[in-house]
Amino acid sequence: MTGNTEKIKLKLAKRYAKEKRFRLYGISAIAVSIAFLLSLLINISVTGFPAFQQTYVNIDVDIDSKLLNLNSQYSEQDLFRANYSKVIKQSLKTMFPGVKGRKQKRALRQLVSKSAIYQLRDFVINNPSVLDTKQSLWFLARDDVDVFMKGGIDRSLPESDRRLKDFQLVWVDKLLAQDRLEKRFNIGFFTEGDSREPEQAGIKGAIVGSLLTMLVTMFMSFPIGVAAAIYLEEFAPKDNKWVDLIEININNLAAVPSIVFGLLGLAVFIGLFGVPRSVPLIGGLVLTLMTLPTIIITSRAALKAVPPSIREAALGLGASRVQTTFHHVVPAAMPGILTGTIIGMAQALGETAPLLMIGMVAFIANVPQGITDPSTVLPVQIYLWSDSPERAFTERTSAAIMVLLGFLIVMNFLAVIMRKKFEKKW
Amino acid sequence: MTDIEKREEFDIEIDKTVGKPFIDDAKFSTRNVDVFYGDKQAIFDANIDIGKNQIIAMIGPSGCGKSTFLRCLNRMNDTIADCHISGDIRLDNEDVYQKHQDPVLLRARVGMVFQKPNPFPKSIYDNVAYGAKLHGLAGSKIELDELVENSLIRAGLFKEVKDSLHKPGTGLSGGQQQRLCIARTIAIDPEVILMDEPTSALDPIATAVIEELMIDLSAKYTIAIVTHSMQQAARVSQRTAYFHMGHLVEVNDTNTVFTNPEHQLTENYITGRFG
Secondary structure, eight states: OHHHHHHHHHHHHHHHHHHHHHHHHHHHHHHHHHHHHHHHHHHHHHHHGGGGEEEEEEEEEEOOTTTTTOOSSOOHHHHHHSOHHHHHHHHHHHHSTTOOHHHHHHHHHTTBOTHHHHHHHHHHHHOGGGTTSEEEEEEEBOHHHHHHHTTOSOTTSOGGGOSSOHHHHHHHHHHHHTTOEEEEEOTHHHHOOOOSSGGGOOSHHHHHHHHHHHHHHHHHHHHHHHHHHHIIIIISOTTOHHHHHHHHHHHHHTTSOHHHHHHHHIIIIIIITOOOTTSHHHHHHHHHHHHHHHHHHHHHHHHHTSOHHHHHHHHHTTOOHHHHIIIIIHHHHHHHHHHHHHHHHHHHHTOOHHHHHTTTTSOOOSOOOSTTSOOOOHHHHHHHHHTOOOTHHHHHHHHHHHHHHHHHHHHHHHHHHHHHHHOOOO | OOHHHHHHHHHSOOOSOEEOOOOSSEEEEEEEEEEEETTEEEEEEEEEEEETTOEEEEEOSTTSSHHHHHHHHTTGGGGSTTEEEEEEEEETTEETTSTTOOHHHHHHHEEEEOSSOOOOSSBHHHHHHHHHHHHTOOSSHHHHHHHHHHHHHHTTOHHHHTTOTTSBGGGSOHHHHHHHHHHHHHHTOOSEEEEESTTTTSOHHHHHHHHHHHHHHTTTSEEEEEOSOHHHHHHHOSEEEEEETTEEEEEEEHHHHHHSOSSHHHHHHHTTSOO
16 A cells, blocks of 8 residues: 555656646746737727827917908808808918918918818808907817827928928927917717818717617627527427538538628629618628628527426426427527627627628718618728828727727627626526 | 346346236326337337326336336427337327327326426426416416415425515425426326426435325326336335336236236346346
């Protein structure tokens, strides 16, 4: 006996060392992945956070009706068409006397965003009494000024390498000295659609587009997917060639590259059925094709996990198969089904490739009002902005990624909560 | 068991069921029943009558087909894809496997209690009320409440759960869960109750409670119980059937089977020489 104990003791140290080593591998693997994740998140946050602030510039505007080309008997229409651009140009000239040459004049006008014209127009239409008065108004600053305010332009660089030239810096300094430049929370980022001008570009169009698309996907894929899963798991004849064939194909579909679904959608939905392109309806349909396999597979797994004793209990009491399925099996499988659906939807929310195929990559400035309005979605918006040359789009790209990640985290969190809430013990 | 004994066992012929398989006042009667799982035959030519308001115990070593036979009686084997049954099974002289026999109606008349307590993951109340709601047995909420209470009383569970009717049935102890399953079964007032090793997952005290309950219930219901415990068979049943490798070897009054078995295999089993 003692001999055995000695032998075991000798081995024991080795066994423990092995265990320790294995634990170490595991911990280091997790540490590496956390490090990667953190660096990604930090990088995105650092780049993206400035986008939640926007520079505004204060201008004393002389709303002169002569400059606006308005006579004493003006109509609403006249107010709408009046030359506000000229008013702003003139006001800037007054603030910075001595600006000479075409180039400098143009640069001066570019201190403020183009949206200032529309902002001023709406302001005058809403308050006609301001005509022929001087008003101190805040306008969006042009993207270059905004980038400079956020420290994106280095003064020490030679002038030719800078987006703001020396004379423009003088103006900016003067505005700063007069407290006429201010960074505020960027509401427009959440309330505006896309724009070619970075300072005007917002994410609302993409968010609404994504929501509408998800809505279509949800209403199509959840009932179809769950119904298919219930049929295949509970009712389909076993050992049937056709059922086997369908099963194999569903499993294969889950592995099909998503862009193929885009091509399919293009050929079938747009080509054959004439669904308009670029709209949430077609996007939702294509993403439905993509999420169906995920939902069917996870739902089937959830149904399979319901203990057979529950089915037997219901059948033994005289419940029909349909009653057994819908009274007991499906409710018991619901947490798993919902988790699968949410994960499928999260996947669809982040999907870009198939949407490129069906025209959702177009530049759309309007916020869509319904599922048949042209729109884009969050990941495609990110892709579009990341492609834009303006420096100010960089931070917006990262900010949009943050919004997308936020939605995904919320969805996954929901999945966890649902699982916890509906979880049943046997 | 030695090798010699084992060899002896295979030499023993199972020709025809011995004892008294047939009685006059039969609730269930089966003739020439064969059951197959795919190509494998699980039951060979079972002929037996099950008497009204009696408890019949089915005993035998594991894998002898007694559970399979029990599940034929209320067509629970229908759910198994490659299971097929031939022969004649009659409930009140009506073929349960004939074409227009509705398995749902059959199972409402022939209730079943399973080996592992399997309450639904719902409240105690809903567990008992489910069958009644399903078949529309209670006209009003008050009637349903009464039915639930009565069923729980008859299952001997009411005192323990009357303050927690709306707590989940899965939170009860094993023995209580099994009585809940019995309450659920008797709530739809079946004519026959099939019990598939109802106490094998329970401790002796819970077992004793359920055995007592079975004896009480047999006044009103016909009960067929599959059990591994010969003591249980002896305690509760009036008749006992012994199964061996798919053959129904012997059926007789419980006393006779345990004191004076006719067949060598039965004697080997009850004297504990194998099984």
